[in-house]
Amino acid sequence: MTPPDRRSPPILLLQCAAAAALVALWAARAAAAPSMWLPAPLAVGARIVKWSFDGTFARNGAVTVIECVAGLVIGAIFAVLYGLALGYYGWLRRAIYPVALLCYSVPLVALAPPFTAVFGLGIVSKIALTGITAFFLLFFNVLSGAEAIDRRLTAILQVMGASDREILRKLFLPASREWILTGLRVAGPFSLLTAITAEIWGSMAGLGFLVKNAVEVTDMTGMVAVLILLALFGVALNALVGSLGRLSGSGNAPS
């Protein structure tokens, strides 16, 4: 127990003050030089309320959430399967790793246009992009995890009569748990980034679609409203993937 520091005011108060100062600065600038490029905070606030109640945010937000979550789940499943298999079978790793590295070296957002062309304007092209991003981010993590496993453990289990499948299931999968979670924590924010990028490139719904639409009709109020929502989205997504480890329970937890 540390005694409270009497000289500094409560930290929450300071944080609120910092946020208020930012909004005040924004309001002052908007009031001093009114411009269509810098909407006033009040107008943005009103738009957030309006879009919250007329279903605009709900409808488009749901699309983006589905794209992120579906991409993360699908990408993660393949990443774990391939990561563990390559970690276990050295010959497979040597054969495939350079190719994987080459594929990963493509900036993945550059795939947005071709994916949109191939899979259309709907959510499939977005899930494909978030999925492939999540796959690569997790794959290299899982592979590192599998490679870090002590080979003597593998040997001991083999001597005990374990089949390859049993070694993967009883040793590699649980041993890579932390690496999988770390991969998910990294891949979470990236899935939002790629989903929004793909939506801006071409889509019919989603928060990225709202951004693009607002800019096209020079509705800066709407655009800032979506950006604020996206910031909150990012925070929520980070909190969600950050809590994954705790949700599934720590394997080393004392019982």
Place this chain on the structure above:
Amino acid sequence: MRQAEPILQIENLVLSFGTGDAALPVLQNISLEVQRGEFLVLLGPSGCGKSTLLNLAAGMLKPTSGELRYAGEPLTGVNRGAGYLTQDDTLLPWRTVEGNIGIALELKYHADAGGRKAELVRSYIELVGLKGFEQYHPARLSGGMRKRVALARTLIYDPALLLMDEPFGALDAQLKIVMQNELLRLWERSGKTVVFVTHDLAEALVLADRVAVFSKRPGTIKDIVTIDLPRPRNATGIHGLPRYGELYSELWKLLEGSIEETPVVAER
């Protein structure tokens, strides 16, 4: 007590890592017979290849030339008649004491053998003196307790041949003695064959029926010394025997020439 056929036969075994000019000879012309029920210690300086020989006996490595036979049959692939105990901790950190000891049964019988598994696990936990710690994870156990778990995990599936690679090397001196006594007690009852690797001369004398002394790399067997000290032995009571002193000097003379600072090359 001993049967005619050795459990492990090694003939003219050679092992090199790499090929051609870059080949690094690790073991040279090793011939050795391990009798059923015997306690054989491989003694030698670090990096002499004695752990590598254990890996060969476990079937984890293939010899460059020569032959290995387990129970009369040439060894191809992993030696499933063996149990392997290493110096480092090789417990699964996410499993409890119970789960770690039970894993061998899960693998060997590929299913829970009814209530028999739980019962067996319980009896082995008692055997190594860990009653009350069933639900602990390895991180909460001391070094000696983790060793006991590893020992129980190896004994529970009843391998005829126990391969031990400096299992007590990381323990402090007192704990080492406790564990040596424990191992002697378990071995004397079980009738199992043990091949035990160590660089600790005193440990070799306490445990062994025979000690194979290795030269430095490339490893060859310099001599095999029979340790004719009475059994049952006790790691604390044996040092006073006159014969102990004689054997100690004999082993030391064999070892002396091999000891020299050499860079350690990974034995794996």
